Amino acid sequence: MNASVSIKHTQAECDLFDRFKAAKADLAGSVAVTALREAALGQIRDKGLPHRRVEEYKYSDLRAFMKSATPLAPAADADTIKAVLDGQDSYAGLERYRIVIANGTFQADLSDTGALASEGVSLTALSDVLAGENGTTMLTPPKSGPNDGVLALNTAFLQGGVVIAVKAGAHVTKPVELVQVATAAGAQVTRNRITLGKGAKLRLLETFIGDPGEGELNTVFDYDLSDEAALAATRLIVGDARGARLFTSIATLGADAEFKSLGFIAGPRFTRNQQFINFTGENSEAKIYGVTMAGGDTLADQTLVVDHAVPHCNSREFFKTVLDGRARGVYQGRINVAPHAQKSDGEMMTQALLLSEEAEMANKPELEIFADDVLCAHGATSGQIDEDLLFYLRARGIPEAEARTLLVLAFLSEAIEEYGEDDVTEGLEERVRAWLADH
Template identity: 40%
Template structure:
């Protein structure tokens, strides 16, 4: 165990516990239990199979992030397009600064009847919130130390409950801004009751050395639909750790897309449990890395019941000395016949110093299934570049066009039309800045 890194977070808990939501209630007891578990296991390390390509323990030991302070003054968002990428979309907006909700900056009035939206402190006595926080998945044992860390230190988060049959009238945008150096621990709780529908946009931006620890717990009822679009673009010395845990009931559908652009070290991990027949989950994404950025995508689809469908596609481009990671697993339980699980990852290396590690897996215990997985790593086609140059297109522009065309297949999976257009524009401009 790395005593320094673990001790830093234990000390942070002792310093902040009195100000954390849920003092004296079930959540306080849950925090203590989570801290005990985290104290025993510590941060994940490379000897764990699921973390062999990302040394989070060493990263956090070097950075030694103290808790980010509450930021109550004026806020100026970074002068980068990612901070305003979704500005043209008619949406409800919740703004979190250093991981804490700022009601004075947010715009979420006049929500439809049947839509409940609160900060974490306002729902700690609700049974549905307790159920989500206390839920543990059998297949996430190697991730529980990360969830335990978040549970012990979570200071705020967006808590959304949509009643049966209600459709959120426009997207809900969660904007997380790191204004000051330090660590923030956010817990989002999302409950869609039967036949409910919602679209959530999520943005993480900042220009300071920060550690964003985000856990999002999702429960989707029978026939409900959740679309989720995430954009992550933080400072080069920032660390981003995001965990999505979703449970899908019968005929439920989850469509989630993540675009990763900025951060020194990032890891996005998704755990989907199918608990009702006929459910569908799409966990897709794209990433564009340069310099010494490191991005790790980890995904587990657990087909615990029959006749469910899962799809995962991640595509990335890597320049400079950047490093990408994709690890995924489709699990089909013995009785989960008629399962359909597909998992693909493709990476394009723009530099000889860039690296990609890919490890898609299938763990199948049933025979009447359709499952496939695969990965490719390559470079730009010299023939394609030559063809475009022969048509009068400069080499730099030819390379840029080929890279954008490569990413388009993934970006097209963004489950919201205007958000898809915004992400494509953002990627195009990002590569306009890159040296290809």
């Protein structure tokens, strides 16, 4: 006898169901896309929001955190968007192109569409693609996370985003900042597809500014690298956000491709930055870095799954975490090596520095290997500031507070500098100093 098990929905889940009823008619998409939205909402209805009894969310219980769910953010006017952009520049002084999404909607008039076109980059509103015959291809889940609850939320409530296509052989000369702006309270749910043609190169800066109040931000970046393409993606997740910050990367790498990313977290109350990397062509390389700073009662989760599905590919994962107050840090990393993926080379390291007795760090590195000719390793450490080093600096006349700052900065800078994007290194290290000054 099979008995169906029903769950008691939380207030936030009930709010989500009401949100879908209210917004369904306005959400972009063909009939097939709408069916996928309804199926994704059905997953939330059947299983609830991700919670601690789901292995992947054991240490970051979204269901417990979300007490309610706000409506989707309303449309924004150009003047208000410009005011927020002018007041909160994440990379002041850095010459770059800019692509703007505001309250979940691509703003072509405020983006450098013409300049990017001259560099071989085309921009298309995701809402236009979702309404077309191939709209469902924008919602394909990663191989390693088909039932992920955060992705289901994204699919159900997806407002918009942008499709960025870099033509084959194009080397974009300046970084491209994709900035998502909140001008009003409410949830923002976006998805962005970044496609690089053969031999194309792009440096992408992903930033998020404004105040959505209690509304969650749920955004997906879908990277598709053709053979010999190269992408560097820097994600900046900062500010005292009250709502959940949910980020997902889906990267597919062709042959001889190079992908590297840095997820920088500092401030929000609840952050989950999850990445799914899949090698589909041989002789490719992925370098994934993470820098996390959390204090007070905040939670910061860096989750990573790398699928070595073909031979002769390399992956390197290097994550640094600093925790203060009663903050909780999470690192979950898994390297999968398929049976035929011989000569795979994967290394994973996560290191945490705890600045208080009440801070907690959960490290969960994993290897799942089904091939016999591979080089794979993982490591994890957690500890406090080395008192001998602190004494050494103080003995040379450096005040204790400054000495602690120097040691923590050196700890985190190892990942920032190994990432190797000189355009952003100094700015990120300044953010580290500013965070330390407040903790």
